[in-house]
Each structure stands twice: as C-alpha cells, then as structure tokens.
Amino acid sequence: MTELSAHLPQFQHGQLTENFPDNHLSNANDTSERRHHDNSERRRNDNPESETNGQPQNNIQQVVEQDEEDEELTLKYGAKHVIMLFVPVTLCMVVVVATIKSVSFYTRKDGQLIYTPFTEETETVGQRALNSILNAAIMISVIIVMTILLVVLYKYRCYKVIHGWLIISSLLLLFFFSFIYLGEVFKTYNVAMDYITVALIIWNFGVVGMICIHWKGPLRLQQAYLIMISALMALVFIKYLPEWTAWLILAVISVYDLVAVLCPKGPLRMLVETAQERNETLFPALIYSSTMIWLVNMAEEDPEAQRKASKNSTYDKQAPANQTQNEDAEADDGGFSQEWQQQRDNRIGPIESTPESRAAVQALPRNSQTSEDPEERGVKLGLGDFIFYSVLVGKASATASGDWNTTLACFVAILIGLCLTLLLLAIFKKALPALPISITFGLVFYFATDNLVQPFMDQLAFHQFYI
Amino acid sequence: PALGLFLFTIARDPLRIIILIAGAFFWLVSLLLSSLIWFIAVKASDPRDQPLQKGLLIFGVMFSVLLQEAFRFLYYKLLRKAIEGLVALSEDGCSPISIQQMAYVAGVGFGLMSGAFSMINLLADALGPGTVGIHGDSQLYFLTSAFMTMVLIFLHTFWGILFFHGCEHRRWWEITAVVVMHLAVSGSTFCNPLYVGSLVPSYLLMAAAAAWAYLLSGGSAQNLRRFLLCKS
Numbered sequence: 001m002t003e004l005s006a007h008l009p010q011f012q013h014g015q016l017t018e019n020f021p022d023n024h025l026s027n028a029n030d031t032s033e034r035r036h037h038d039n040s041e042r043r044r045n046d047n048p049e050s051e052t053n054g055q056p057q058n059n060i061q062q063v064v065e066q067d068e069e070d071e072e073l074t075l076k077y078g079a080k081h082v083i084m085l086f087v088p089v090t091l092c093m094v095v096v097v098a099t100i101k102s103v104s105f106y107t108r109k110d111g112q113l114i115y116t117p118f119t120e121e122t123e124t125v126g127q128r129a130l131n132s133i134l135n136a137a138i139m140i141s142v143i144i145v146m147t148i149l150l151v152v153l154y155k156y157r158c159y160k161v162i163h164g165w166l167i168i169s170s171l172l173l174l175f176f177f178s179f180i181y182l183g184e185v186f187k188t189y190n191v192a193m194d195y196i197t198v199a200l201i202i203w204n205f206g207v208v209g210m211i212c213i214h215w216k217g218p219l220r221l222q223q224a225y226l227i228m229i230s231a232l233m234a235l236v237f238i239k240y241l242p243e244w245t246a247w248l249i250l251a252v253i254s255v256y257d258l259v260a261v262l263c264p265k266g267p268l269r270m271l272v273e274t275a276q277e278r279n280e281t282l283f284p285a286l287i288y289s290s291t292m293i294w295l296v297n298m299a300e301e302d303p304e305a306q307r308k309a310s311k312n313s314t315y316d317k318q319a320p321a322n323q324t325q326n327e328d329a330e331a332d333d334g335g336f337s338q339e340w341q342q343q344r345d346n347r348i349g350p351i352e353s354t355p356e357s358r359a360a361v362q363a364l365p366r367n368s369q370t371s372e373d374p375e376e377r378g379v380k381l382g383l384g385d386f387i388f389y390s391v392l393v394g395k396a397s398a399t400a401s402g403d404w405n406t407t408l409a410c411f412v413a414i415l416i417g418l419c420l421t422l423l424l425l426a427i428f429k430k431a432l433p434a435l436p437i438s439i440t441f442g443l444v445f446y447f448a449t450d451n452l453v454q455p456f457m458d459q460l461a462f463h464q465f466y467i
Numbered sequence: 468p469a470l471g472l473f474l475f476t477i478a479r480d481p482l483r484i485i486i487l488i489a490g491a492f493f494w495l496v497s498l499l500l501s502s503l504i505w506f507i508a509v510k511a512s513d514p515r516d517q518p519l520q521k522g523l524l525i526f527g528v529m530f531s532v533l534l535q536e537a538f539r540f541l542y543y544k545l546l547r548k549a550i551e552g553l554v555a556l557s558e559d560g561c562s563p564i565s566i567q568q569m570a571y572v573a574g575v576g577f578g579l580m581s582g583a584f585s586m587i588n589l590l591a592d593a594l595g596p597g598t599v600g601i602h603g604d605s606q607l608y609f610l611t612s613a614f615m616t617m618v619l620i621f622l623h624t625f626w627g628i629l630f631f632h633g634c635e636h637r638r639w640w641e642i643t644a645v646v647v648m649h650l651a652v653s654g655s656t657f658c659n660p661l662y663v664g665s666l667v668p669s670y671l672l673m674a675a676a677a678a679w680a681y682l683l684s685g686g687s688a689q690n691l692r693r694f695l696l697c698k699s
Contacts, residue, residue: 082485083484083485086484086488405584408580408583408584409495412488412491412492412495412580413492413495415488416488416489416492419485419488419489445495445499448499448503449499451506452499452502452503452506453498453499453502455502455506455509456498456501456502456505456506456527457502457584459520459524460524460528
C-alpha cells in the first residue's frame with residue numbers, strides 16, 4: 001500500500017546541525033510532553049533494532065540527548081514537507097480534473113475492464129448493488145494476490161523478475177497510454193496532426209520518462225513524470241470503472257491499506273520488515289519523493305545534495321557506493337540508495353500495476369545524514385496514493401451533480417486527510433498507510449456534498465442569497 | 468483580489484497554507500451541517516408550498532451563519548492549541564506565526580471557500596452561451612454575484628481577525644458584533660434582486676470592518692499615511 005516514509009532516526013555522527021528551518025508542523029492534538037515521552041521511548045526501543053540492522057553503533061547517551069532535538073527536527077520541518085506533498089497531489093488532481101472536464105473520451109462508457117466483469121446497467125437497484133460488490137471483490141482479490149506475489153518474489157530475492165516486471169509496466173504506461181491520451185486531446189481540440197510528429201513526440205516523451213524514472217534525472221523532471229503517470233493511470237481507472245464499483249473499490253482499498261500495513265501479518269508490513277532486515281531499499285517501487293537525496297556527482301542539479309556534500313566529507317565515499325542497487329547498505333547508504341531507488345516508477349498494465357502501487361511500501365530508516373541535515377529529509381508518498389486520490393476527485397468531477405462544488409469539497413477533504421496522515425507520521429514515525437484517512441474524508445464529503453449541499457447551494461444561488 | 472491576497476501573503480509560508488486549507492475545511496464542514504439541517508427541514512415539509520420553501524431557505528441561511536461562526540470559534544480553539552505546540556517546538560521560545568497572522572489566514576480560508584462555493588458553478592455556467600436574465604430576472608446577475616462574492620470574501624477575512632482578537636482578549640462584545648454583522652450581511656442579501664439593498668450595506672459594513680481590523684492589528688492613520696506616501 002502506498003505509505004508515507006517514517007522518519008526513523010539513526011544517529012551515526014554525534015551531531016545534529018542546528019539549521020532548523022523556520023517551519024513547524026502544528027501538532028495540535030498532543031501536548032509536547034507526551035510527544036517527547038512517546039518518542040524517546042520509541043527511540044530507545046528502536047536503537048537495539050537499528051544495531052541488529054547493521055547500523056553503526058550508537059551511543060545511548062547520544063541517543064538520549066538527541067532524542068528531543070531530533071524529534072523537534074522532525075516535527076519542525078513537517079510543515080514544509082506537507083506542502084511538498086500538497087503540491088504534487090494538487091497538480092495531479094488538477095491534471096485529472098482538467099482532462100475529465102475537457103476530453104470527453106474519459107467519461108464515455110466504452111466497456112469495462114476484464115477485472116470487473118459485471119455490468120452496472122441492470123434493471124433493479126439490488127442487482128446493480130450486487131454486481132458492483134462482486135466487481136469490487138474481484139478487483140480486491142486481484143490486488144491481494146498480486147501483492148502477495150510481490151512479497152513472495154521479494155522474499156525469495158527474485159529481483160530480476162521484479163525489475164523486469166516493473167520495467168515492462170512503465171514502458172507500457174509511458175508509451176501506450178500517453179499515446180492514447182495525446183490522441184484524445186487532439187481530437188477534443190480538433191488539432192490536425194500527422195503520425196510522424198506524434199511518433200516523434202511520444203518516442204521522446206517515453207524515452208526521457210524511462211530514463212528519468214529508472215535511472216538518473218533531474219528531480220523536478222522525475223517528479224513531473226511521476227505525476228503524469230499517476231494522472232494517466234487515474235484517468236484509465238475513471239474511464240473503465242463503473243460508478244458504484246469505483247466507490248466501493250475506493251472504500252475497500254483504504255480498508256485493505258490499513259490492514260495490510262498495520263497488521264503484523266499483513267503483506268506490506270512483511271515487505272517492510274524484510275527490507276529493513278536486509279537493510280536495503282525496499283524494491284524498485286512506485287514512490288514519489290519530495291526531495292532527492294542524490295548522488296553527489298549530480299550535485300549541481302540538486303542543490304540539496306550539494307549542500308549535503310559540502311557538509312561532511314564522509315558522504316562522498318557513500319555516494320558512489322549508492323550507484324549500485326540494493327545490498328550495499330551501510331547505515332549511511334541505507335538512506336541514499338533507498339531513496340534513490342524509490343524514484344523508480346513502474347507500472348505493468350492497467351490493473352496489474354495497481355497491486356504494485358499498493359505494494360509500494362515505504363519505510364525508510366532515516367540515516368544520520370538526513371538527521372544532520374534536517375531540511376533535506378524528504379517525505380515519500382506512494383504513487384498508488386496519488387492515483388486513488390485523483391480517481392476520487394476525478395470521479396467526483398465527472399459524475400457529480402454538484403460539479404465544481406463537489407470537486408472542490410473532495411479536494412479540500414483529501415488535502416486535510418493528507419495533513420492528518422502526515423501528522424500521524426510525525427508522531428508514530430513508522431510506515432503508515434496514506435489512503436484511509438484521506439479517502440474516508442473524500443468519500444464522506446463527496447456523498448454529503450452531492451446530496452446535501454448541492455440542493456442548498458442551488459437554491460441559494462437561485463435567489464442570490466449569500467451565507 | 469482574494470486570489471491575489473493568497474498569492475502574495477500566504478503562498479510563501481507552508482504553515483499558512485496548511486492553516487488556510489484547514490480553515491476552508493472547517494467552513495466546509497459547517498456548510499455541510501447547515502445544509503443537512505436544511506435538507507431535513509425541506510424533506511419534512513411540503514415541497515409545493517412556495518413561501519414556506521422560501522421561509523425555510525431563509526431559516527437555513529440564518530442557521531448556516533450561526534454555524535459558520537460556531538465553527539470559526541472551534542477553529543480558534545484548535546489554533547490556540549496549535550500555537551502552544553509550536554511554541555514548545557521552536558528553539559527560541561516564540562511561535563513562528565502569531566495569532567494575528569493565523570487569524571488573518573483563517574479568515575482568508577473561510578472567505579476563499581465560501582467565495583469558491585458561491586461563484587464557481589456560476590463561472591462554469593458562464594463559460595457557455597446564453598443570455599443573462601432572459602426570464603425577466605436582473606441582467607446584472609453575474610456582475611452583482613461577482614461583487615457580492617468579493618465583498619463576502621473580504622468580510623470573512625476581516626471577521627476572522629476581529630473574531631480571533633475578541634477571543635484573545637475575551638471581549639465578548641466583539642464576537643457578538645461579528646456575528647451580528649454576518650447575520651446582517653446575509654440578511655441584506657434577502658432583498659436581492661433589489662441590489663441596492665444588499666450590495667451597498669455590505670460594502671459599507673466591509674469598510675467598517677476593514678477599518679476596525681486594521682486598527683486592531685496595530686495600524687493607525689499615521690501608518691497608513693506613511694505607507695501611502697512611501698515614506699520610510
């Protein structure tokens with residue numbers, strides 16, 4: 001499931017820089033004392049684990065001292081990171097909504113996916129409900145099976161299979177779907193285009209995308225590609241999922257997310273723990289990262305990495321090591337290579353990719369470098385989260401009677417849910433499912449706005465009353 | 468103009484953005500609850516009775532105003548707690564954002580959301596072809612809607628400042644003044660489409676609220692003059 005990264009602190013060098021950025025995460029629900037206690041306890045528990053993970057030995061005293069400071073750090077720049085996640089989520093949603101509103105292709109019913117075989121155009125309401133429940137059940141079981149498959153592959157170290165799978169899926173997404181998208185946009189705006197130009201455009205787009213996502217590339221470009229891919233996937237979902245099925249799937253997915261990440265036997269949790277045991281990057285997963293803690297030789301493109309490089313010379317030796325993929329994780333590298341890996345985005349096909357995105361788990365033990373350079377710590381959000389948020393907002397804008405009001409309401413609800421989730425992340429400091437809270441809010445607001453607020457606002461606007 | 472406010476003053480600081488979105492969220496929830504009440508009332512009543520419907524609508528509006536203010540109060544409480552948390556976190560013992568700034572941002576949040584909800588469907592419909600007021604309604608519908616929305620957004624901003632200030636200093640009369648003003652503005656819209664009755668008082672009230680908020684925030688006539696004349 002798409003999760004947010006946890007800021008598990010690892011203290012390697014004994015210093016924490018005091019460059020606190022000026023932003024704080026408002027932690028309105030806890031008193032600071034309680035937070036301190038919780039976190040210090042957790043930290044002390046974490047420390048033995050971190051040592052068995054191969055992290056360098058930490059001084060317990062250092063830990064205790066740095067407990068409070070580090071926790072402050074985490075919460076401090078929380079606000080900045082929330083915004084760093086707001087922006088891409090907003091962008092993705094904007095793209096999806098704009099497309100839905102303008103390109104009619106995505107709202108036409110052109111059939112359904114094979115994964116949702118039951119149609120929703122039935123005579124009775126009961127039949128429709130039954131069909132949609134069955135559809136949702138099939139979809140969810142597909143996702144569960146895929147996730148378990150992924151975990152099994154990962155456990156038995158079949159990395160090649162996973163890599164291959166992900167590469168194929170991202171190929172398909174980048175080329176095929178964007179081709180369709182471009183075609184539809186051209187059709188909508190009645191732009192004449194010849195095949196050669198299209199081929200050139202798509203080829204360039206796709207190749208640059210593959211490079212950016214799977215290999216190296218400027219951070220902004222990579223983020224942009226990830227956003228575009230999420231938007232494309234969301235559009236596919238919106239088009240091919242019938243109504244009730246879509247809402248049901250959203251609801252069930254958030255429950256599944258919750259279960260899979262938090263239950264001790266959940267597949268995603270096992271994935272996380274396995275990765276942590278092996279002290280390697282989770283796996284080429286579908287993660288959006290707000291900062292790229294990059295290889296130092298890319299420093300000129302990434303001012304953050306540059307600052308990092310200038311800070312401590314020991315970073316340099318880790319940077320080249322990070323070029324290799326998984327296993328060379330000392331504690332310091334753990335952060336680098338994991339985050340680097342997490343830039344990958346892979347998708348197979350329309351549905352098979354979902355389980356991957358579901359399985360895009362994220363639990364990064366934060367390395368000490370990041371703790372030394374607090375503003376560089378990025379937050380990570382799985383791409384599946386992007387997709388489902390956009391699906392919710394897109395469906396709202398496509399099918400709601402309240403139209404823009406509903407869309408806006410869902411948008412705000414999702415953002416608030418994201419805020420709350422990040423808050424919880426800052427408190428609990430471990431991988432958390434990002435879906436449930438936001439999707440719950442979004443669904444509640446969608447149905448409420450559509451059915452309750454809409455008539456009210458209509459009447460008000462008709463009489464031109466203002467509240 | 469509200470968007471300009473947003474861009475220039477809020478978009479820089481992430482914390483303000485969060486407060487803004489949270490403010491919008493609170494407004495939304497209040498709207499939800501009030502429309503729920505209205506909806507129940509409508510369903511329970513006779514749909515064919517026009518004056519009754521209108522009366523119910525008026526009742527709904529009033530109730531919604533009260534709910535909005537109640538939620539503003541709740542939001543104030545939440546922000547108070549947040550400030551305590553922030554102060555505890557900051558290294559120099561004082562919060563990175565003052566309660567007045569929060570008041571301002573919260574007000575803008577409320578305002579933006581209410582404005583968006585009021586205007587956006589209108590705007591979307593306005594994109595298509597059509598004639599305004601073809602059925603004998605006023606032809607100035609869009610224009611007045613735009614102005615009304617703008618004045619409402621500004622008013623929400625000012626009310627936010629006044630309200631928080633009143634809560635801070637425990638001056639209940641300030642709070643009641645805000646509520647009364649809100650009710651008055653909403654009430655004045657009831658005499659639409661006689662636009663004189665609604666727009667003019669609203670603008671007057673807005674000017675009054677603006678001056679009041681400005682004074683509360685520490686401005687003065689002297690400051691204003693210096694600012695306008697670009698003296699240092």
